[in-house]
Amino acid sequence: MSEQSQNLILVTQPAPAIELWSLNLPEQRNPITDEPMIEALIGNIDRIRDDKSVKCVILTGEGKAFSAGGNIKKMADKSGMFGGEFDEIREGYRNGVQRIPLAMRSVDVPFIAAVNGPAVGAGMDLTTMCDMRVAAEQAWFAESFVQLGLIAGDGGAWFLPRLIGSARAAEMALTGDRVDAVTAERWGLVNYVVSAENLIERSLELAGRIVANPVYSVRATKQLLLDSERHTLESMLEECASLQANAHFQPDHHEAVAAMLEKRAPRFTS
Incomplete structure (x- = not known):
């Protein structure tokens, strides 16, 4: 993992056996589709895969957003994974953002998403790749790909129905509408809704109940x-x-x- 990638995810250990990972591009609202961020996520997943000292990971975002998902500026510029001919874009997804769900599903360390703010598009899908979700009151979720004339290219259409059922998943995916934290909890997308001040504390409490076990x-x-x-x-x-x-x-x-x-x-x- 490169030095640049290491700086994109801040890793701390707030309690024994628990790591806190913070997506660290707050000025861009923590997009996850650029190669350095993908490398950072997968590098950290690989690091903990066989490390039995890590029993739970809490994933959150620096700044006001959890993650805006795709890099809109690169979509507009048709650069990075969003540029090229048909085959190039298809391979860009396969060899880019689609590596994240495959990596997340390959590791048996539990993940808790501490959703501190908006979780949009691929950013929302990243929360669904986690095992549990704790949301701040001001957080909201949007499976908003259709509003950009796109589809969930990172596997969101596979994860979301398994969490909230096919009808709710269809509503979110086909409208792209925002779902607030309270509604997300009612629908089963979120385990707990707490104040912003208590988000990490509540996530740590949940993680602590997990790591108390062998x-x-x-x-x-x-x-x-x-x-x-x-x-x-x-x-x-x-x-x-x-x-x-x-x-x-x-x-x-x-x-x-x-x-x-x-x-x-x-x-x-x-």
């Missing part, structure tokens, strides 16, 4: 949730049997059982 169980559970979208019940149960058998050999499982029998808090090693 890393094997957390990561294996996320993997099961992801795999459930493609499995039959029979194949899902087969995967559960294998993962559960492995869980029985984990020291943290033995400690959890002992702690419950002894009526004390567990002392996990991971």
Whole structure:
């Protein structure tokens, strides 16, 4: 990952086992379609993939927006991934922004989107790639591609119906209208709506409830949730049997059982 890419995502550790990633182009409202930002996101995902010390990531945006999604100026200039002939643009999406959802789905570390402001187009879709979403009261969401004469080129049409159902997803995608944070919570897009001042604190509280559990169980559970979208019940149960058998050999499982029998808090090693 280049030095430029490293500066595009600010990484801090506000609590043990929890990382906070902040998209860091506030003056541009944190677009995610340019190659350096894509490289920054994927580089950090690759970094934590096998790092068992990271048990949860909170993703947010610097400034007033979570992410405006695509770089509108480059769309107007027909530059970057938005320029060239048909085949060049198609490959630009495949080798550009579409790498983000594939990377997000390839890692079993839980992600919480702390949505501090507008999440628009690909920026909204990035929130749907996360496992949970906490929104500030002033945040809003827009699957606004149709209003630019476009479609969700980064997989949003796959993620959104799985979160809020086909009818609500159709309403958002076909109108491009804004959905405020309270409505998003009612529709099941958002887990919690909080004041801007409490956004990171509430996200950390949620992350803390996750990281209190053994890393094997957390990561294996996320993997099961992801795999459930493609499995039959029979194949899902087969995967559960294998993962559960492995869980029985984990020291943290033995400690959890002992702690419950002894009526004390567990002392996990991971």
